[in-house]
Amino acid sequence: MTSPHAGAARSYLLNERTAEGYRRAMTSATERVADRIRRADRPFSGVDPERLAPEIAAVDLERPLHDHAAALDELERVYLRDAVYFHHPRYLAHLNCPVVIPALLGEAVLSAVNSSLDTWDQSAGGTLIERRLIEWTAGRIGFGPAADGVFTSGGTQSNLHALLLAREEAQAIAGAAPSRLRVITSAAGHFSVRKAANLLGLGPDAVVAVETDDERRMRPDALARELGRCRRAGLVVMAVVATAGTTDFGSIDPLPEIADLCAQAGAWLHVDAAYGCGLLVSRRRRHLLDGVERADSVTVDFHKSFFQPVSSSALLVRDGAVLRHAAHHADYLNPRRMAERGIPNQVDKSLQTTRRFDALKLWLTLRVMGPDAVGELFDEVVDRAAASYALAAADPRFEVVTRSPLSTLVFRYLPPDHLPPDHLRHGDPGRALADDANLYAREALAASGEAVVAGTTVDGRHYLKFTLLNPETTLDDVAHVLDLLAGHAQRYVDDLAPLAGHAEAPHVHA
Numbered sequence: 001m002t003s004p005h006a007g008a009a010r011s012y013l014l015n016e017r018t019a020e021g022y023r024r025a026m027t028s029a030t031e032r033v034a035d036r037i038r039r040a041d042r043p044f045s046g047v048d049p050e051r052l053a054p055e056i057a058a059v060d061l062e063r064p065l066h067d068h069a070a071a072l073d074e075l076e077r078v079y080l081r082d083a084v085y086f087h088h089p090r091y092l093a094h095l096n097c098p099v100v101i102p103a104l105l106g107e108a109v110l111s112a113v114n115s116s117l118d119t120w121d122q123s124a125g126g127t128l129i130e131r132r133l134i135e136w137t138a139g140r141i142g143f144g145p146a147a148d149g150v151f152t153s154g155g156t157q158s159n160l161h162a163l164l165l166a167r168e169e170a171q172a173i174a175g176a177a178p179s180r181l182r183v184i185t186s187a188a189g190h191f192s193v194r195k196a197a198n199l200l201g202l203g204p205d206a207v208v209a210v211e212t213d214d215e216r217r218m219r220p221d222a223l224a225r226e227l228g229r230c231r232r233a234g235l236v237v238m239a240v241v242a243t244a245g246t247t248d249f250g251s252i253d254p255l256p257e258i259a260d261l262c263a264q265a266g267a268w269l270h271v272d273a274a275y276g277c278g279l280l281v282s283r284r285r286r287h288l289l290d291g292v293e294r295a296d297s298v299t300v301d302f303h304k305s306f307f308q309p310v311s312s313s314a315l316l317v318r319d320g321a322v323l324r325h326a327a328h329h330a331d332y333l334n335p336r337r338m339a340e341r342g343i344p345n346q347v348d349k350s351l352q353t354t355r356r357f358d359a360l361k362l363w364l365t366l367r368v369m370g371p372d373a374v375g376e377l378f379d380e381v382v383d384r385a386a387a388s389y390a391l392a393a394a395d396p397r398f399e400v401v402t403r404s405p406l407s408t409l410v411f412r413y414l415p416p417d418h419l420p421p422d423h424l425r426h427g428d429p430g431r432a433l434a435d436d437a438n439l440y441a442r443e444a445l446a447a448s449g450e451a452v453v454a455g456t457t458v459d460g461r462h463y464l465k466f467t468l469l470n471p472e473t474t475l476d477d478v479a480h481v482l483d484l485l486a487g488h489a490q491r492y493v494d495d496l497a498p499l500a501g502h503a504e505a506p507h508v509h510a
C-alpha cells in the first residue's frame with residue numbers, strides 16, 4: 001500500500017513532472033550564491049568553530065522544512081554566511097582556485113543528469129567525452145598514441161593509482177617482496193606519496209626523500225646516489241616521484257635529468273604535476289614542463305590550476321596497457337565479453353566504481369573558453385607571484401625563502417631588533433619570537449576575515465605562505481596583506497609576547 005506521504009515525497013524527485021520546480025529551485029540557489037559572491041567584501045567572516053558549531057548542532061535533522069526557500073535561508077546561517085570564498089582576491093592560502101563559469105555549467109548539468117562514468121550503460125556519451133579529454137591531456141603532455149588515463153577525485157588518488165601501477169610493474173619485472181620496494185621523491189614532495197606507499201602495503205622505510213637544492217628542486221646528484229645505494233643494497237626502486245609544482249614552493253624538479261636517471265636505472269617515473277599542470281596550456285611557460293613527456297605516469301589536478309571546481313583530476317599513463325593492473329571484471333557490471341565486443345568501460349581503468357562525470361566541467365571550459373584562455377589566467381597568477389616576490393624580497397620587514405616558478409610565496413615577518421637575518425642561530429630566542437609572531441599573525445588575520453593566508457615550516461621554523469591562484473588579486477592586494485600581517489606580528493611582539501613568554505601564540509578570538 002502506498003503511504004499517505006508518498007505523493008509529497010515523490011514531488012522531490014526530478015522527473016518530467018517536476019522539471020519546472022527543479023528549474024525554479026536551481027535558479028533560486030544560483031541567485032543566492034550570486035548575491036553572496038557579489039556582496040563578499042572579505043574572503044571569510046572570521047568565525048571560529050566554537051561559534052558556528054552550536055548553530056549546526058541546533059538543526060533538527062528529523063524535522064524537515066519541506067521548502068527549498070526555507071532550507072536555503074537556513075543554509076545562509078549555517079554555511080553561506082561563513083564559508084571561505086576562494087573567488088575573493090585576498091584569499092591567498094591553499095591551492096584553491098576561483099572557478100570559471102563554464103565549469104559551473106558543467107557541474108549543474110552533470111549532477112542533474114547524474115551519469116556514472118563506470119560503464120557505458122550508465123553514461124554513454126559521458127564515457128566518450130572523458131576519453132577525448134584524456135586523449136587531449138595526453139597530447140598536451142607529449143605522450144604518444146599508446147597513452148591513456150582516467151579522471152580521479154584528486155591528486156591524492158591520482159598519486160595512489162600511479163604508485164599502484166608502478167608497484168605491479170616492478171613486481172612483475174623484479175618479483176621483489178613489498179618490503180624491498182622503494183619510492184624516491186624529494187624532501188618537498190607531497191605527503192600523499194607516503195600515504196599511498198602505506199596503503200599499498202610497502203614497508204615503513206619505503207619512501208626515501210632526497211635532498212633539494214636552494215630552490216627546493218630535487219637534486220639529481222642526490223637521486224643518483226640514492227638509486228645507487230638501493231641497487232647495492234638489493235632494493236628495487238619501484239618509482240621515482242618528481243614534482244612539477246611543489247605544494248609549498250611551487251618548485252619544479254629537473255625533469256629531463258630525472259628522466260635520464262630513471263631510464264638508466266629502469267625505474268618508473270611518476271610526475272606529480274597536480275599544481276604545475278596549468279603550464280600545459282600556458283603559451284609562455286610550457287617549457288617549464290619539458291621532460292614530462294618522458295614520464296610513465298603523470299598526475300594533473302584540473303581543480304588546482306585549470307580553474308575547475310573540486311573535484312577534477314586525472315592520472316595519465318604513457319602506456320595505457322598498464323591500467324590493466326587496476327582492472328577487475330565483475331559479472332554484473334563489466335564482464336570481459338563487453339571489452340571483447342569493444343564496449344568502452346572506464347571502470348576497467350579506475351580505482352573507483354560509481355564515479356562523477358567531472359570531465360564535463362573541463363569539456364565545457366574548453367568548448368567555451370578554450371585552452372589558451374585558461375593558460376592566460378594561470379600565466380597571470382604566475383606573473384603576479386613574481387611581482388609579489390620582488391615586493392616582499394625588497395621589504396626589510398620580511399625574509400623570503402625562494403622565488404617560485406609558479407605562484408607561491410613563502411616568507412616570514414622578522415621582528416626588528418630581535419632577529420637580524422644574518423644572525424640566525426638555532427636556539428636563538430629571537431627565532432622563537434619570530435615563530436610565534438608569524439603564527440599569531442596568520443591566526444589574527446584569519447580571525448579578522450580580511451584575508452586568508454597559509455603557513456608552513458621551513459627547516460623547522462614557521463613561515464607564512466601565499467598561494468596565488470586568482471588573476472583578480474592585484475599587487476596592491478598583496479602589499480595590503482603584507483602590511484596587515486606585519487601589523488599583527490609586530491603587535492604580538494610589542495604587546496602579547498611579554499605576556500605569553502614567547503612560548504606559543506595565544507588563541508585569537510574574532
Ligand SMILES: Cc1ncc(COP(=O)(O)O)c(C=O)c1O
Binds near residue numbers: 153192272301313
Ligand atoms: C603537489 C601535490 N600533489 C598532490 C596533492 C593532493 O591533491 P588533492 O588535494 O587533490 O588530493 C597536492 C595538494 O595540494 C599537491 O600540492
